[in-house]
Amino acid sequence: MDNKSVFNLTLCIIAIFFLGIHSVSIFLKKNKRNDEKSLFAFIVFTYVHFATYLTFTIIKVYYTSNAFIMAFYTTFYIMNNIEALLLFNYATSYIAADKKTVKVTSIINLLVFGILVLLDVINLFTHIFFYAEGGIYMRSKTMFISQIYQFVSFAIVFFLTLFNKKLNVVEKVSFGIYCILPFIAIIVQNFLPGYAIAYLSIIVSIEILFLLVNVRKNTELAEEKAKRYEAEIKTMMSQIQPHFTYNTLSSISTLININPEKAQNALDIFTDYLRNNLSLLSDASLIPFKDELRHTKLYLFLEKMRFEERLNIVYEVETGDFFVPPLTLQPIVENAVKHGILKKLEGGTIKIRAYEDSVAYNVEVIDDGIGFDTGIMKKLDNSHIGMNNVKYRINSMCKGNMKITSEIGKGTTVTLSFYK
Numbered sequence: 001m002d003n004k005s006v007f008n009l010t011l012c013i014i015a016i017f018f019l020g021i022h023s024v025s026i027f028l029k030k031n032k033r034n035d036e037k038s039l040f041a042f043i044v045f046t047y048v049h050f051a052t053y054l055t056f057t058i059i060k061v062y063y064t065s066n067a068f069i070m071a072f073y074t075t076f077y078i079m080n081n082i083e084a085l086l087l088f089n090y091a092t093s094y095i096a097a098d099k100k101t102v103k104v105t106s107i108i109n110l111l112v113f114g115i116l117v118l119l120d121v122i123n124l125f126t127h128i129f130f131y132a133e134g135g136i137y138m139r140s141k142t143m144f145i146s147q148i149y150q151f152v153s154f155a156i157v158f159f160l161t162l163f164n165k166k167l168n169v170v171e172k173v174s175f176g177i178y179c180i181l182p183f184i185a186i187i188v189q190n191f192l193p194g195y196a197i198a199y200l201s202i203i204v205s206i207e208i209l210f211l212l213v214n215v216r217k218n219t220e221l222a223e224e225k226a227k228r229y230e231a232e233i234k235t236m237m238s239q240i241q242p243h244f245t246y247n248t249l250s251s252i253s254t255l256i257n258i259n260p261e262k263a264q265n266a267l268d269i270f271t272d273y274l275r276n277n278l279s280l281l282s283d284a285s286l287i288p289f290k291d292e293l294r295h296t297k298l299y300l301f302l303e304k305m306r307f308e309e310r311l312n313i314v315y316e317v318e319t320g321d322f323f324v325p326p327l328t329l330q331p332i333v334e335n336a337v338k339h340g341i342l343k344k345l346e347g348g349t350i351k352i353r354a355y356e357d358s359v360a361y362n363v364e365v366i367d368d369g370i371g372f373d374t375g376i377m378k379k380l381d382n383s384h385i386g387m388n389n390v391k392y393r394i395n396s397m398c399k400g401n402m403k404i405t406s407e408i409g410k411g412t413t414v415t416l417s418f419y420k
Helices: 003-028 034-062 066-095 099-126 143-162 169-189 197-258 260-281 289-310 329-341 374-379 382-398
Strands: 130-133 136-139 311-317 348-356 360-367 401-407 411-419
Touching: 003 034, 003 197, 034 066, 034 197, 066 099, 066 130, 066 136, 066 143, 066 197, 099 143, 143 169, 169 197, 197 260, 197 289, 260 289, 289 311, 289 329, 289 348, 329 348, 329 360, 329 382, 329 411, 374 401, 382 401, 382 411
Parallel strands: 311 348
Antiparallel strands: 130 136, 348 360, 360 411, 401 411
16 A cells, blocks of 8 residues: 555545544534534535545555546546535525525536536546546546536635625634635645545545534524523513512502501511512522522411411421522412412412432422313413423523422422432
8 A cells, every 4th residue: 555545544534533523413413503404414425525535545455447447536526526515505504695695606506516517427438537547547638627616616605705794704714714725735636646635625624614613603602592591581580570579569458458457567577578688589590499488488478368277388398408590489389379279269288398309309389279281381371471480490590390290179289300
């Protein structure tokens, strides 16, 4: 095996290794962007391209013939053009250029692509690009014509990305390198026949594209998503807190007509609560469960004063040394009281349990109210925003989970699990 074959063989193995890793990483991603789907097709095809060239390099060491050379090099010429086409598709998908520009450039791109692929096939009979003699690849004087499509495609991508105002400098440079480096490599390869310089430039360019464009894009989107989640959580908190305040004041207002003294006592307690805990309630970060339980006990104290024998409360709290999003427990308890227990004429009992197992801290809110069909949870409207927000915030802030089980006429159990 000569030095050229060793160089090409090593290059193919390295390329296949990295392209395989990139292909798997994109394939395993659940929610792929449209440009990532185009990138996946581009990288997978390039993987096949290098694998085919690796096979050819190995076979060529032990066997060659004119027919073999013509078949394989024709395949490679066509694959080079297809790869340039897939790069164009990825670039246009990534930059999201206007439809008119994409349409015009796509027509030009496909027209030149079709002509060159047709010429690659015709070369089998005319040898306008290359021929085989004694089982050796020989270039024709017009061989450079076979590379016209790649030049055209790279030029289109280069100018599309260079003048796109949506792209930053890193993105423009990354696409520019892919367009320029293979162009230079193809010229250099004309002076170093047998060495796959162009293939070397392709793998280097793909690594730059993958790391500086795709990976960087994913990182930026992840940061934007985190900021968006934080903003959504703050918005939800602003919705929940007035919701809690309104219902508490509504309870006190009802007590004024029933028992003014109790109403005054409840108002004092509520005022004291607001004075000491309002700053904590406005915090979107995690808080100790014992503080959350304290908020909930206040709500239940006020409701107990209002409904007396119709509302019974049981606490079975074995642990409180864990953290939860603020206003996690109180909306669930409120929902159980208003939509479960108080819908029964005789009322009922609400039980709050907190316990630890091997994988999570668990909080259960159990009521023996009227129960409901859990299928309607998918159709909850804004009047049930508390439950929706609790589920969302538990999952997004601490990777927790909310499970609801209910049976009509028997009651409901809501289990919150905060995984360790």
